[in-house]
Amino acid sequence: MNIKLRVEKVFKIFGSRPNEALNLLKRGESKEAIFQATGQTIGVQDASFDVLEGQIFVIMGLSGSGKSTMVRMLNGLIRPTSGKILIDGDDVASCSAAKLRDIRRNKITMVFQHFALFPHRTILENAAFGLKVKGVPQSERQAQAMAALEQVGLASWANSKPADLSGGMQQRVGLARGLATNPEILLMDEPFGALDPLIRREMQDELLALQSALKKTIIFITHDLNEALLLGDKIAIMKDGRVVQIGTAQDIVSNPADDYVAAFVADIDRGRVFTAETVASVPSVMQLDTDTAGDAVRRMEDENLNAVYVMDGEDLAGLVTYQLAAVADRDSGDDDVKLADVMVTDYPTTDRDTQLSALYGAASAGLPIAITDDDNRLLGVVEPEAVFAQISADQVEAETPEAAQAEAQMGTQEGGAR
Numbered sequence: 133m134n135i136k137l138r139v140e141k142v143f144k145i146f147g148s149r150p151n152e153a154l155n156l157l158k159r160g161e162s163k164e165a166i167f168q169a170t171g172q173t174i175g176v177q178d179a180s181f182d183v184l185e186g187q188i189f190v191i192m193g194l195s196g197s198g199k200s201t202m203v204r205m206l207n208g209l210i211r212p213t214s215g216k217i218l219i220d221g222d223d224v225a226s227c228s229a230a231k232l233r234d235i236r237r238n239k240i241t242m243v244f245q246h247f248a249l250f251p252h253r254t255i256l257e258n259a260a261f262g263l264k265v266k267g268v269p270q271s272e273r274q275a276q277a278m279a280a281l282e283q284v285g286l287a288s289w290a291n292s293k294p295a296d297l298s299g300g301m302q303q304r305v306g307l308a309r310g311l312a313t314n315p316e317i318l319l320m321d322e323p324f325g326a327l328d329p330l331i332r333r334e335m336q337d338e339l340l341a342l343q344s345a346l347k348k349t350i351i352f353i354t355h356d357l358n359e360a361l362l363l364g365d366k367i368a369i370m371k372d373g374r375v376v377q378i379g380t381a382q383d384i385v386s387n388p389a390d391d392y393v394a395a396f397v398a399d400i401d402r403g404r405v406f407t408a409e410t411v412a413s414v415p416s417v418m419q420l421d422t423d424t425a426g427d428a429v430r431r432m433e434d435e436n437l438n439a440v441y442v443m444d445g446e447d448l449a450g451l452v453t454y455q456l457a458a459v460a461d462r463d464s465g466d467d468d469v470k471l472a473d474v475m476v477t478d479y480p481t482t483d484r485d486t487q488l489s490a491l492y493g494a495a496s497a498g499l500p501i502a503i504t505d506d507d508n509r510l511l512g513v514v515e516p517e518a519v520f521a522q523i524s525a526d527q528v529e530a531e532t533p534e535a536a537q538a539e540a541q542m543g544t545q546e547g548g549a550r
């Protein structure tokens with residue numbers, strides 16, 4: 133994938149004497165100490181990262197960590213004190229005013245925290261607002277806004293007023309307003325920050341669904357780590373203007389870069405960060421035509437397994453449990469028992485991207501879960517213990533085994549509802 137946006141050694145100092153602050157920074161002084169000494173505020177310090185085309189890149193950090201400052205620089209609203217911001221290779225930080233206007237008109241659009249719909253205008257007019265600001269002629273605005281409303285599933289509400297729509301639908305109008313200008317890069321600064329948790333969850337799912345069709349480059353700002361982990365293909369964590377860690381959700385949760393990140397990670401829902409793939413192991417398989425129940429029993433005894441998969445050539449045909457195979461093999465005396473006679477075909481399956489929280493139920497049944505692709509090929513296996521081990525990875529030490537077990541059982545009961 134192409135690099136759509138590159139941030140290179142960017143600093144932003146607020147105040148009239150930035151060099152003084154920069155010098156202190158180079159000497160290792162803290163943001164707080166520099167403010168005390170000089171009155172200059174460090175907005176962003178030494179930030180570098182790449183955003184790939186089609187990626188959701190999340191910038192996450194507490195209030196005051198520099199997220200909005202970063203976004204305003206990406207957008208060319210404010211200029212960095214030093215460093216480069218390259219969009220398709222053009223440096224927003226140093227290009228001409230005309231070039232910047234062109235980039236802001238054609239490449240990059242901001243979706244604001246409060247979508248601020250106009251109550252007396254129709255949904256269509258609201259969706260067209262960004263186009264008006266960008267100077268698109270009236271005749272084109274209508275069609276483009278309508279297309280954006282179609283993308284977010286609100287075309288039939290075009291002539292309604294905002295008050296006729298639910299909160300979640302109003303958010304989608306805000307999204308349509310951003311999409312109407314058909315930007316290559318969408319900047320979203322805490323767009324769901326003011327929503328109640330249920331609508332927020334809905335909007336997160338909506339954004340992911342939309343993105344799987346649109347494949348825009350999205351820079352998404354949030355102070356909520358769970359939101360970051362859910363949405364981000366890549367996540368940058370900021371503290372005091374500095375990027376302290378960049379990685380995938382799994383990178384960050386498995387290997388927090390420092391105590392600051394570790395503190396965030398401590399209370400996230402691991403079942404929603406890790407996927408089937410992350411706990412997969414290599415399955416043991418038998419061949420339907422050539423192996424017998426007895427072969428399967430010996431294999432399971434050798435490898436200390438409760439079950440093995442049965443393959444029909446390249447295709448997954450079924451699962452044989454130790455119990456069924458051993459009983460049939462014993463009862464048959466000297467005759468071979470065919471695998472077809474002892475295998476079950478309603479074994480649990482999943483795809484590689486399924487969240488572990490959705491596998492609690494199947495895992496607690498004690499059977500392995502087959503990871504399959506669309507062609508019913510067996511890609512790997514999730515052993516039930518692996519699910520619970522990954523979910524409770526950092527709780528084991530903190531709590532008694534009884535508490536951890538109780539928690540695992542609770543997770544099982546709630547598994548379907550999550």
Ligand code: ADP
Binds near residue numbers: 197
């Ligand atoms: P966030 O969006 O992560 O909450 P901001 O980017 O808004 O953080 O702020 C980062 C730091 O820069 C904060 O210390 C803030 O007070 C400071 N800051 C932001 N904008 C300005 C400004 N225009 N003038 C002075 N300081 C600012």
Ligand code: MG
Binds near residue numbers: 200201
């Ligand atoms: Mg902010």
